[in-house]
Amino acid sequence: MTVTTNDASRPPSRIDEIADQFVRDAVALNPTEATQLGIPGYDHLMADYSPAGHDARAGVIRDALAALEGVEPADDVDRVTKAAMMERLGIERELADSGERLAELNVIDSPAQHMRDIFALMPTDTEEAWEAIGERMSAIQDAVDSYEESLALAAERGNIAALRQIEAVIKQADDLADFDTSIFTDLAKGAKITEADGEERELKRSTRRALxxxxxxxxxxxADLAQYLSEMLAMAAPEDDAVGAERYERFSRYFLGAKVDLDETYEWGREELARIIAEQEAVAAELYGPGTSIAEAMDRLDTEQQRLLHGTDALKAWMQKTSDQAVAELGTEHFDIPEPVRTLECCIAPTQTGGIYYTGPSDDFSRPGRMWWSVPAGVSEFTTWREKTTVYHEGVPGHHLQVAQTVYRKELLNLWRRQYCWISGHGEGWALYAERLMADLGYLADPGDRMGMLDGQRLRAARVVLDIGVHLSKPCPDEWGGGTWDTKKAWPFLVANANMDKKILAFELDRYLGWPGQAPSYKIGERLWLQARDDARAAAAARGEDFDLKAFHRRALDLGSVGLDLLRDEITR
Structure with missing residues (x-):
């Protein structure tokens, strides 16, 4: 399978040219994507979120699809690129044609957050970088105006986010508008340049004034966005959170790159949840003796001093140490980890949402891969038993190994393959697979750490049940209220299956309700990764070969982020 070779002599093909041109055209219309990818020249700009802006982006998608259809692949790399792009751009075109992009508004992944979150990735090491930050902050006003234009058009067509999402985004916008709580205030106040020798230098007066x-x-x-949402959109918003089967099926394909039987997947989710709970019960007994409940075991783990971290500095240091150890040890036996990929920075995020996430390196690795922890206000104590598996999920062998290793393969993969394409079910499914793999390799041998891994797995399985159940209005089991799944029944179900602060959990529920199909993509993605491994094992046996797990991981990761149907096809070729 030639896609796994790092062949520096392979010349770019016509399909590579189409893929790279698509990325150039796409980031020109969405400058925050350019910043995410480390492409210079756009850091001072914001996207046009108006209907005209969406039409322009849809036009770029249609042009790329038309160009791809007329080209035959030159080799296996091309064959995968063409199949992956046809699948991705095809579902993007469906979302555009259905008007979904015009109506995007939720608590975590919509223009309301994109305009805010991009500032965490912007360089701050030069006067020019700070000038770009000031200019981009000023550009938010036009971006908000264009966003409101699209929301208004979508509303005219009957597509409005649920009231729950609108009210939550109003709160986010109010916080960003308030001088004392706004990250924009913090950016301007804390602006400085740190020289290579560690010395800090003040900005020019004109730059600081611009900031x-x-x-x-x-x-x-x-403030204007909050007012528009309050006075215009909220008045017409539906209270029902469910999106229905037709829309959900489309979102599910978008997040998985695969078509699954949603009814069968819902039942599998219920079975998987029961299996994980039984495994947790066994670990609770292992920790503290027979008869210990899961809740009792977790309460005791929370009080064990050797598992506690005090303050964000201690959290950051522990994250870095745990990550560095995984990179050093896994890179000698279980994975091939190139030198640039061995650097992963662990950071405390400037926001306070409670989320933990990863951002990939720039194309030249001048900005390394980073793991971010968004610590809620007032939280100052952390437990290692809950979070060790999270470090593996976000770092190595999870997202960082997966993403950064693809970026590293610059000689073989075009820009779209190595940097632009991201499919949640592929990426998050791999990260869950990576957590289980670390348990299999003995890194979670401590039963407390294993309980933490199972706690996360239990939440992900519960999300399959909740997300499909609510959005498809499926029958609710009697133990959770009977009748039909809805938001009211989802809350106690979520609380019972997630050992998490209720404020964070409330945000999580809002996220699932406003981002249909995304939360289940973690666990469904892991399921499809495991099925792909089983298929590869069976294919090796059919050829009379021993199955090489390290080779499987290398071949699978070398494909980059592709739809999970395509992954399964390629891994058994």
Whole structure:
């Protein structure tokens, strides 16, 4: 399978040219994507979220699809690229044609957050970088105006986010508009340049003034967004959170790159949840003796001093140490980890949502891969038993190994393959698979750490049941209220299956309800990864060969982020 070779002599093909041109055209229309990818020249700009902006992006998608259809692959690399792009751009075209992109508004992944979150990835090491930050903050006003235009058009067509999402985004916008709580205030106040020798240098007065003005403009833009949402959109918003089967099926394909039987998957989710609970019960007995409940075991783990971290500095240091150890040890036996990929920075995020996430390296690795922890206000104590598996999920062998290793293969993979394409079920499914793999390799031998891994797995299985159940209005089991699944029944079900602060859990529920199909893609993605491994094992046996797990991981990761149907096809070729 030639896609696994790092062949520096392979010349770019016509399909590579189409893929790279698509990325150039796409980031020109969405500058925050350029910043995410480390492509220079766009850091001072914001996207046009208006209907005209969406039409322009849809046009780029249609042009790329048309160009691809007329080209025959030159080799296996091309064959995978063409299949992956036809699948991805095809579902993107469906979402555009259905008007979903115009109506995007939720608590975690919509323009309301994109305009905020991009500032965490912007360089701050030069005067010019800070000038770009100030200019981009000022550009938020036009971006908000264009966003409101699209939301209004979608509303005219009957597509409005549920009231729950709108009210939550109003709160986010209010916080960003408030001088004391806005990250834009913090950006302007804390602006400085740190030299290579560690010395700090003050900005020029003109730059600082531009930052202060930019922060003021950004706060006003979010104040305007909150007012529009409150006075216009909320008045017409539906209270029902369910999106229905037709829309959900489309979202599910988008997040998985695969078509699954949603009814069968819902039943599998219930079975998987029961299996994980039984495994947790066994670990609780192992920890503290027979008869210990899962809740009792977790309460005791929370009080064990050797498992506690005090303050974000201690959390950050522990994350880095755990990550560095995994990179050093796994890179000698279980994975091939190139030198640039061995650097992973663990950071405390500037936001306070409670999320933990990963951002990939720039194309030249000048900005390394980073693991971010968004610590809620007032939280200052952390437990290692809950979070060790999270470090493996976000770092190595999880997202960092998966993403950064693909970026590293610059000689073989075009820009779209190595940097642009991201499929949640592939990426998050691999990260869950990676957690289980670390348990299999003995890194979670401590039963407390294993309980933490199972706690996360239990939440992911519960999300399959909750997400499909609510959005498809499926029958609710009697133990959770009977009748039909709805948001009211989802809350106690979620609380019972997630050992998490209720404030964070409330955000999580809002996320599932406003981002249909995304949360289940973790566990369904893991299921499809395991099925792909089983298929590869069976294919090796049919050829009379021993199954090589390290080779399987290398071949699978070398494909980059592709739809899970395509992954399964390629891994058994």
């Amino acid at each position: 202060e003005n930019g922060a003021m403009d950004a706060r006003q833009a979010y």
